[in-house]
Amino acid sequence: MAPVDRIFLVDNLKCCAKCQTAKPKSDFYPRSKPRQHHLRAWCKDCENNRSSKYLESLRENNPAKVAKYRRNYYVRNKNKVAATNRRYNRENPEKVKAQWGAYYRANKEKYKNRARLRQLKIRQIAIEDFDREEIYVRDGGKCHICRRPVPQDYWHLDHLVPLSRGGEHSKKNVAVAHSQCNLVRYNTGPAQLRIWGDV
Ligand SMILES: [Zn+2]
Numbered sequence: 399m400a401p402v403d404r405i406f407l408v409d410n411l412k413c414c415a416k417c418q419t420a421k422p423k424s425d426f427y428p429r430s431k432p433r434q435h436h437l438r439a440w441c442k443d444c445e446n447n448r449s450s451k452y453l454e455s456l457r458e459n460n461p462a463k464v465a466k467y468r469r470n471y472y473v474r475n476k477n478k479v480a481a482t483n484r485r486y487n488r489e490n491p492e493k494v495k496a497q498w499g500a501y502y503r504a505n506k507e508k509y510k511n512r513a514r515l516r517q518l519k520i521r522q523i524a525i526e527d528f529d530r531e532e533i534y535v536r537d538g539g540k541c542h543i544c545r546r547p548v549p550q551d552y553w554h555l556d557h558l559v560p561l562s563r564g565g566e567h568s569k570k571n572v573a574v575a576h577s578q579c580n581l582v583r584y585n586t587g588p589a590q591l592r593i594w595g596d597v
Pocket residue numbers: 414415416417418419440441442443444
C-alpha cells in the first residue's frame with residue numbers, strides 16, 4: 399500500500415502531507431506558476447500555520463524586514479489597502495476612535511505642532527524649520543515679556559511680529575512666553591519692545 403501522503407482519495411479528497419488528514423480539495427492552495435493547476439501538499443490550515451509562525455519569528459528577529467515587506471506590499475496594493483482600511487474603519491468605529499485617542503494623547507505636542515504648521519502653510523506664511531525645544535533652550539526657559547521662568551511642559555511660542563501682521567514663523571521672530579503674558583501683551587500691546595530692542 400502506498401504511504402498515506404501519496405493516497406489521493408476519491409470524492410475530491412486529498413490527504414495533507416503535514417497533518418495527515420483527508421480534506422476536500424478546496425482546503426488546499428494551488429501551487430505557484432507554472433504549476434498552478436496542481437494543489438500544494440499541505441492543507442490551507444497547515445500552510446497558514448507555518449506562515450504565521452514564520453511571521454511571528456520574523457517580527458521578533460528582524461522587524462526591519464517585516465517593515466520593508468509591509469511597505470512594499472503597500473506600494474504594490476495601495477488601492478486594496480485603502481479599501482481594507484476603509485472597511486475596517488466603517489465596521490469598527492469605536493475601536494478606531496479609541497486608537498486615535500491613544501495616539502493623540504501619546505503624541506499631543508507633535509500633533510498640535512503639525513496642525514499649526516499646516517495652518518501656516520495654508521496661509522502661505524514663511525516657515526523656518528526648527529524645534530520648539532530649541533527655542534526654549536535658547537531663551538533659557540524664560541518668558542520674554544516678564545523675564546520669569548516658564549514651566550517646560552506648558553509654555554507659549556510667541557511671535558514677536560504677529561503672523562497676522564506679516565511676521566514669519568522663524569527662530570528670529572519667536573520667543574518663549576507665559577501664555578498669560580502673551581495674552582496680556584496681545585490685548586494691551588506694551589511688549590513689542592523686544593522686536594526693536596535686544597533681539
Ligand atoms: Zn494539514
